[in-house]
Amino acid sequence: MTDSRHSAAPSGGNPVAPGTDTRTAADVVTPALVARLARGVTGSGEAVSHAPFTGEVLARLPASSPEDVAAAFDRAREAQRRWRQVPARERARVLLRFHDLLLDRQYEVLDLIQLETGKARLHAHEEVQAVAVAARFYGRSAPALLRPGAHTGVLPLLTKVTELRVPRGVVGHIAPWNYPLELSAGDALPAFAAGNAVVMKPDTETALSALWARELLVEAGLPEDVWQVVLGEGPVVGPEVVARADYVTFTGSTRTGREVARTAAGRLVGSSLELGGKNAMLVLRDADVERAAAGAVRACFSSAGQLCISIERLYVHSSVADRFLERFAARTRAVRLGRSLSYGADMGSLASARQLETVVRHVEEAVAKGATVLAGGRPRPDVGPFFHEPTILEGVEPPMAVCTEETFGPVVSVHRFATEDEAVERANATPYGLNASVWTRDGRRGREIAARLRAGTVNVNEGYAAAYGSARAPMGGMGDSGLGRRHGTEGLLKYTEAQTIAHQRVLPLGPAFGLSDAAYARVMTAGLRALKSLRVH
Template structure:
């Protein structure tokens, strides 16, 4: 490109310098790697994906037809029947070996994540962190989660009850493009350790990351047959996943999530959905302003805002708003943007043209209706085709799309409030309920405000990472943000069917020992009163 052809630089954010010897797409996506990874795809057609860092084609790929999806499920069912008979501790050991391999070979997948999503390397590393935490947690705790449990029976000492957990069979997983490691294999790990097989449809544009993780799991000891991958357009392949699966795990938009739920309901199968969000951060009047400003940068602009739990609405107490915004805007303008497959950039690219257009539309409309741009607000084609500067908007009102609709980009709107009650009411005034953030120097006050927010997770004095990274605790959405949870007991038991086995001893639960019906009813009535008095549960 000549100087006369170079795109005009209109923004202010600096460009992160690329270190010498940095790898390129050709260095990473070699013909040998591509041949190895695509062996795992059931597909008879052809498609391709592209890197948002440059817009250039990254790889030619197999594409799956409905018949290919059916074949993948058939192969998965055959493999699952063997896999579920593997002792749970052996299945858990696969996750622990995968944990170690992922940390040892993380540079390989970090390159792929950056090439496929355009995100900064540190944000790519968040995916490695999240997946290793999940692998360690379920690798250690799965035997306890799945262990047969004894319960008090209908007739204490006479009724012996055991709760068993069985795998559902073959889980159909539809994974999004924005977190191609964490939201693909990260969600599949508890399904595997419970004895299920998985047929996964990753987004085609970011499928190399998921296929790389599949290869690593197989190296760790997972039978190849229990992890099938299909690729293709969502409207074609997605309904086929729902049609064949025994359970569906979906992460994506609320609109598509409703369609997935309707398809699952028609077949009476279970479904878990993590959907959209319009997440709020509350900066109370006693917050540490410096820490809150730094935390807001992380909360709003990680992965260029293409994170379901990132912050898009920023509520600041009127007494500290000016001081907070001075610091937050300065930090936002100083963020370095870059494309190198290396650490150093503070933010990367949007994922593609559709995301760029959606972000531009929200910002353009808001400005036209009177909103003020405090930072950013422009594309940066001088860096890459889909770069957009981290943007802070003031003066946003409910006539603007950016006020209530999910932007899913590096854009945050600022609002002022006068009391905790007002802040909570406004934060809750959305159909979404995925994540929230509260900043305050009072720990009791923070917990009290957090408990009033109608979101699946709330972080006090951080944006999203503490709640999401705490794998023993459930994570998911309320209201239009989804159904079900990942992590913790809910994140693994959803992939199982509960079975109660009750064994009756000595006496039947019916008239016996010469009692007629009336005597038996009187005996049982007395027994029930005694059990309440003795505090049986």
């Protein structure tokens, strides 16, 4: 996809990175590729995806009817009965083989991610990194986490208690468009490791990346029917998935997440939801200003801000605000826009006209009500139909929409604060609680401030990647940002049911050997006192 424009934009706007890859979308998404990947979709209708770099049709894939969704669940249930019998260590080996295949053939999916989302290649590579980390972690840890566990019974030695982890069955997974590899394959891997099948509805606009991952996982040894894919309009296909699943995972808006949770709860099945955010970054008075400015660019504008955990509110101590904003604005104005299938661009496109419309509305309304643009502020149709400059706003106050609504684009509002207590209070003054960031030279102080922030993950001297990339630790939201966690032990065990098997030996838990009820009660009372004295848990 050639980008022959000059490296400097007119009127002082963000520069355009020269493209070094001359391939077009048609060179990558060939009819043969689409036909091959389409074999993984259950459906006979037609679903159309588009390329954000140009707005043109990218692929035509099968669309699924409610009957197709039912058929996918039938196949998944049949396959899951066999898959759950495969030893956990063998299931984990599939993930480890997938890890190697993914890294070896990453260039294939990097092209697809870029063409489907419009993001810069480096940001597409973040998805490869995240999925590889998840595959390695669960490939190494799942057998131990799923191993039967022994517990002390009510009568030690006489009561043998075993805890089993039983797969839930068929997981219904609804994945969004913004991270089409990570939020499809990355979330499915622990479900497979736990012995489940998955019926997934990826967003139609980014289904090729998910289908590519499915194909690669089948090559790594996953039985083909264990991962079913259905496509179609969210309000049509999504409820069909939720209505049949034994457990539901969803990443998307808070409004839709509430509907998913209500439906799942009504069926008495569990759900895990990662929803919206209005994430805050705090720059303390002792922060390394240069480092914080560079980190803020990554935190605010990666994937053009279309990341649930990206920063949209920035609070800076008044003593360093001028210096920080000078460096942050300069770095933001230097961000190179680009749409080439090569490394070099710092930021790509928004994904759609709808996303661009929201960004433009938020910026224009804020400016009309008194906010000041410190950098950016404009769409860039000279680069592509949905490009928008990375934008810094100051003077943002209620009732501006950008103040409280999730923009989900390359826009950040900056605010000055006088005390750390004030900064914490303002950062927490939102119903969301997904991610946050603290910048300081004092690591211990940074962690203390982090612990006061109401967010599922908080990064010290990084924007989001430190917490998200640490797959051994849980990641998720508080408040309106969701339920449950991905990653860590919970990211695997949520796909299981705990089953306790207690085997009572020799003596029953009741009067025996001629003991009266009163005598039995006295014996048990003495025994309970003794167990406490012996520090038995």
